[in-house]
Amino acid sequence: MKAIFVPIYISFFILVGCSSLTLKPADFGWPVESVLSVDGQGRIQNERYSFSLNVKALLFAETHDSVNIGKVNLRMIRDMKGYYFITASQFKNVYVFEQSEGGLKLKNRILVAQNGLNEPALNQRVPYIQVVNGQNPAVLLTEDGVFEGEKK
Amino acid sequence: MKTIIRLVTLLAIMNIIVSAQQKSDYAVVQRFQGITKSIAKNIDQAKTVQECAEANTSLDAVEKEFSGEKTLINQANYPDGYDKTIEQLRGKLLIRQRDLGVIESQIVRITDLEVKIRELSDQVKTLTTQNESLMAEVQQLSLNVKKLSGDLFNSATPIDSLRHMVVRLRQGLQERDALIFALTDSLFMQYDKNVGDMKDVEKQGLLGKIDRHDIIGNVKRSISDNIAFLETTQLKGNDLVTLVRQQKRFQSQWIGLSMKLTSLYLSGKSKKSEVGIVDSMLATWGDNVDGAMWRSLNMLMKEKGFTVKEFKNGDDFVASFIAFFDEQIQNVNKETEDTRYKLFTNFNESLWQTDLNAVWLPALIELHKITDAQKKDIEIKFEKWHASVMPGASWLTYILIVLGVLLVAIVGVWIFRKGPKAALKE
Numbered sequence: 001m002k003a004i005f006v007p008i009y010i011s012f013f014i015l016v017g018c019s020s021l022t023l024k025p026a027d028f029g030w031p032v033e034s035v036l037s038v039d040g041q042g043r044i045q046n047e048r049y050s051f052s053l054n055v056k057a058l059l060f061a062e063t064h065d066s067v068n069i070g071k072v073n074l075r076m077i078r079d080m081k082g083y084y085f086i087t088a089s090q091f092k093n094v095y096v097f098e099q100s101e102g103g104l105k106l107k108n109r110i111l112v113a114q115n116g117l118n119e120p121a122l123n124q125r126v127p128y129i130q131v132v133n134g135q136n137p138a139v140l141l142t143e144d145g146v147f148e149g150e151k152k
Numbered sequence: 153m154k155t156i157i158r159l160v161t162l163l164a165i166m167n168i169i170v171s172a173q174q175k176s177d178y179a180v181v182q183r184f185q186g187i188t189k190s191i192a193k194n195i196d197q198a199k200t201v202q203e204c205a206e207a208n209t210s211l212d213a214v215e216k217e218f219s220g221e222k223t224l225i226n227q228a229n230y231p232d233g234y235d236k237t238i239e240q241l242r243g244k245l246l247i248r249q250r251d252l253g254v255i256e257s258q259i260v261r262i263t264d265l266e267v268k269i270r271e272l273s274d275q276v277k278t279l280t281t282q283n284e285s286l287m288a289e290v291q292q293l294s295l296n297v298k299k300l301s302g303d304l305f306n307s308a309t310p311i312d313s314l315r316h317m318v319v320r321l322r323q324g325l326q327e328r329d330a331l332i333f334a335l336t337d338s339l340f341m342q343y344d345k346n347v348g349d350m351k352d353v354e355k356q357g358l359l360g361k362i363d364r365h366d367i368i369g370n371v372k373r374s375i376s377d378n379i380a381f382l383e384t385t386q387l388k389g390n391d392l393v394t395l396v397r398q399q400k401r402f403q404s405q406w407i408g409l410s411m412k413l414t415s416l417y418l419s420g421k422s423k424k425s426e427v428g429i430v431d432s433m434l435a436t437w438g439d440n441v442d443g444a445m446w447r448s449l450n451m452l453m454k455e456k457g458f459t460v461k462e463f464k465n466g467d468d469f470v471a472s473f474i475a476f477f478d479e480q481i482q483n484v485n486k487e488t489e490d491t492r493y494k495l496f497t498n499f500n501e502s503l504w505q506t507d508l509n510a511v512w513l514p515a516l517i518e519l520h521k522i523t524d525a526q527k528k529d530i531e532i533k534f535e536k537w538h539a540s541v542m543p544g545a546s547w548l549t550y551i552l553i554v555l556g557v558l559l560v561a562i563v564g565v566w567i568f569r570k571g572p573k574a575a576l577k578e
Contacts, residue, residue, distance in 0.1 A: 031224065031228040032178050032181050033177070033178045035178060048230050121177070121178055123176065123178075124177070132176055138175060
């Protein structure tokens, strides 16, 4: 009888020891977007949340121009799940990133304005991110795309 | 002074940004941060009780404006949030007031006045916008009516809406005029002393407020609006008298204000010249409104069919009327008694009782265009004319006279016949 239970006990403790430790629930959301200017090297720096990031690749992806990047003001917000939403004036898309080792990895690219955004702003509207574009109707986003339900 | 101008400019720019991005949380937070920073700066630089009161009112206004965004600002305004920021500013202001030796009752009284000033200033802005659109509508409607009927305000003009609009516009202009002077009074009341007794720092503060609320600009605007109103509407009679009264009232209020402003603007030549510009604008308004009044009176005489020599001022008016009455009394045209009587009755009923004696003569005295003695002269002449005309005999009178004579004859014959018969019986 003992011979049967000993391996079971051992396997149970091995399984518990190897499973990942998960801390839940979490809220990574920023209450308000950060407006960050891109410097000559294509870097942005956020003092409040203490990080810096090179966004050259993002600017090139959107504008196909990695030279004239000095005057761009990126608008960035993090939703409660921890995804980063980034856009800027004249952008057609909102880019959704997730954290990866030493950088951000593109999760999704959401088309929000065929002719480019005029006066964009990103608002935290838990569980969504709201994209405001001047006088146009606001759009709600999740990391997967535009939320098609009730629009705020 | 420069700080205040910068603050106002900053607030205006922020207002534009917020109105363009109504729903951006970031813009709300930025605006809150910008305003609170400016208030903090103003508190640090405050040198008078009035400046402290102004900062106090600004803080109240911030609390009022952002009360709905408290949660957002508490989360987003790093590191102090909403509550702590306001609390810190209140504390800062208290310390500043203590440093300046400001008494609490003083600050309460001046803060109340500051609140009133801001309310009045907002009302002036609202009324300006309202009056602007009303004026545009009145101008457009007047053009349309003129095209249709040729004359704007004769009794046959069927446009009630235009009349209604003109009345509203006139009330709006009067209300705005009154508000500007009420606003100015409140500004001076905050300092509670004559301009001569003010310290330089107080004078500068007051001048800053006068500039910020654009008192001179508002006065100028009132005058040009009133002139435009006068030209657009072509009012008559009592309406016109009301306008003349309004101009006189405005003028006397401006005289009081301009004296204070002149002593405030002692050092600034450009500002002083502004006072002179208002004086000349006011004179133009006065001339226009007087001109409109005399034109309207001349027109009234013509419309009623009486030929009076044209007049352009009070003395001319009296001389023309006395000449007209003399002509009638002396019967220069050798008219029959009947015609003269009819002319007098017509004048009395359609002009003297309805317009001249009822409206214009009292108004001209009130507006100092004629004197009491001149009015009396006109009245005496009118009475003389009255006495000089006798009702003419009509055909009805002749019939009555003939009937009377016949009646007397019949009664006489009857008595004569009755007399001999009675004597025979006895």
